Every structure is written in C-alpha cells, then in structure tokens.
Amino acid sequence: MSMNNNIPGLRHLKISKRNTRLLTAIITGLSFILPVLYPGIAFAGNLLEEPARYSPVSTTAAPIEKAVVLNTFPHDPGAFTQGLVFHQGCLYESTGLYGQSTLRKKALRTGKTVKAVRLPVQYFGEGIAILGAKIYQLTYQNETGFIYNPDTLKQIGRFKYRGEGWGLTTDGKHLIMSNGTSVITFRTPDSFSTSRIIQVRDGDKPVDGINELEFIRGEIWANIYMKNAICRISPETGKVLGWLDMNALFQKLDPKYQIDVLNGIAYDPKADRVFVTGKLWPTVFEIKKPSVK
Numbered sequence: 001m002s003m004n005n006n007i008p009g010l011r012h013l014k015i016s017k018r019n020t021r022l023l024t025a026i027i028t029g030l031s032f033i034l035p036v037l038y039p040g041i042a043f044a045g046n047l048l049e050e051p052a053r054y055s056p057v058s059t060t061a062a063p064i065e066k067a068v069v070l071n072t073f074p075h076d077p078g079a080f081t082q083g084l085v086f087h088q089g090c091l092y093e094s095t096g097l098y099g100q101s102t103l104r105k106k107a108l109r110t111g112k113t114v115k116a117v118r119l120p121v122q123y124f125g126e127g128i129a130i131l132g133a134k135i136y137q138l139t140y141q142n143e144t145g146f147i148y149n150p151d152t153l154k155q156i157g158r159f160k161y162r163g164e165g166w167g168l169t170t171d172g173k174h175l176i177m178s179n180g181t182s183v184i185t186f187r188t189p190d191s192f193s194t195s196r197i198i199q200v201r202d203g204d205k206p207v208d209g210i211n212e213l214e215f216i217r218g219e220i221w222a223n224i225y226m227k228n229a230i231c232r233i234s235p236e237t238g239k240v241l242g243w244l245d246m247n248a249l250f251q252k253l254d255p256k257y258q259i260d261v262l263n264g265i266a267y268d269p270k271a272d273r274v275f276v277t278g279k280l281w282p283t284v285f286e287i288k289k290p291s292v293k
C-alpha cells in the first residue's frame with residue numbers, strides 16, 4: 001500500500017511518484033527562495049505553528065471539561081515557572097533557565113516575594129514538592145536535587161537521580177516525579193530511590209510530555225508540555241481520568257506580555273482551592289475543580 005492511500009484526502013488524487021518528486025522539489029526550492037525575497041514569510045511560518053503549540057486535546061477516551069476561573073492573583077511575568085506549591089498561605093515557586101533559576105516564596109494576594117534564593121548558574125530549576133517540612137527541588141539535566149527549609153529557604157541537603165527532572169509532587173508518603181515522558185516515578189523521600197512507576201495512558205495511548213504535577217484529592221494532575229490542557233491521572237494505574245481544557249485562561253491573559261506555556265499547578269487542601277499559572281504569565285488563576293469524576 002502506498003503512503004498516499006493512507007491519507008484520506010489524498011486517496012483520490014492520482015499523483016505519480018515522478019510528480020510527487022517534482023512537487024517536493026518545487027516546495028523545497030520555494031522554502032529557500034521566498035524567505036530571502038520576502039523575509040516576512042519565515043515569520044508568518046512561525047505564527048502558523050503557534051496554534052499547535054497551545055492546542056487542547058483533540059482525541060481522547062476521557063471526559064474533557066472547560067476550566068472555569070474563580071479568582072485571579074498577580075504573578076511575576078519574569079518567572080519561568082517550573083514548579084508551584086501552596087503551603088501555609090504562600091505560593092512556593094521554582095523557576096528555570098540557566099543563570100536565572102530560583103526558589104521563591106510568594107504572598108498569594110499581592111504576588112510579593114517573601115523570600116527567594118538563586119541556584120548556581122549551572123543548575124536549571126524544575127519541579128518542587130513539600131513533604132515532612134522539607135522542600136524538594138528537581139533540576140532539569142543536572143541529575144541533582146536540592147532540599148530546603150520551607151521557612152528560611154536555606155539549603156539543607158542534596159540528592160541524586162538518573163535522567164531528566166521535570167515535575168514533582170507528593171501523596172504525603174512518596175515524592176512523585178515526571179521526566180518529560182509518559183512515565184511517573186514514585187520515590188521514597190529519604191533515599192529518592194524508586195518505589196514504583198506508572199505510565200500515563202489515555203485509553204491505549206501513552207501521554208508523553210508529563211510536566212508539572214500536583215496531587216489533588218487522590219488524583220495526580222499534570223501539565224502536558226506544549227498542550228493547553230491539564231490531565232487528571234489515577235495514581236494507582238496511570239489511567240487518564242479526564243482533561244481540563246485551559247483555553248479560557250489564555251483569553252484572560254494580557255497580550256502585552258510575552259507569555260509562554262501553561263506550567264504550574266498548586267493545591268490548597270484546607271480551602272480546597274486549585275491555582276494554576278504558566279511560564280512568564282502575569283497571572284495566577286484559581287480555577288473551579290471539575291465536576292466530572
């Protein structure tokens with residue numbers, strides 16, 4: 001079977017191999033020549049890629065619910081958010097990029113910094129979780145994590161792991177970690193050794209790009225890298241329980257800011273509030289919990 005027969009729209013087009021090669025040569029040639037003649041075309045090409053970057057989930061076996069905003073709070077539009085946690089009335093945030101990575105404690109209502117520490121320039125900050133009165137912070141490709149006192153943000157320890165560090169949360173017993181694939185690893189907090197792993201699956205399909213995490217009332221919630229949606233996951237099986245379409249949040253963001261992708265989920269268990277933000281977003285949103293179980 002030829003490739004053309006697999007594409008529904010092309011099935012009835014009688015394109016010979018020779019014509020296909022000619023067409024490919026013309027398109028390739030134009031892609032080199034046109035940007036030289038008209039520099040704006042390359043820029044237009046980038047713009048065309050933008051919607052895919054923020055696309056919600058198109059095909060899923062799980063229920064999709066649209067996010068509803070309940071409240072908004074200020075967020076530092078210079079914060080390249082990689083981890084977000086709510087603890088004793090404050091938001092704790094880990095930011096990334098080499099030379100700019102930090103751990104911050106912020107007042108929710110004002111967004112003002114209560115305390116902040118910088119990571120050495122060779123470290124790229126990633127997910128954070130608070131367990132047993134300790135903040136654990138991952139790094140992206142340094143295979144090193146840091147442990148802090150949540151009150152003082154003083155570093156009190158380090159740990160090692162293999163591979164990339166992306167998101168981190170806790171079920172109150174384990175540290176739960178993502179690495180950008182569809183795999184989530186449960187680790188013991190004392191040694192950071194692996195207790196068990198799950199693979200996130202939507203029906204039969206693995207869900208890649210699992211990013212920032214939050215454990216919310218018996219579910220793992222995850223940002224998916226480059227998707228404008230949050231995935232609700234069973235911690236037992238990895239099964240996707242549902243999706244939250246976050247497009248409504250993008251429409252509320254002030255377009256004057258250079259906003260990047262959605263990344264950052266925090267939960268306040270006492271008041272049952274969910275907070276979300278994104279990289280370089282000027283706003284932290286409190287969203288309504290989904291009604292779908």
Ligand SMILES: [Ca+2]
Binds near residue numbers: 214
């Ligand atoms: Ca989180």
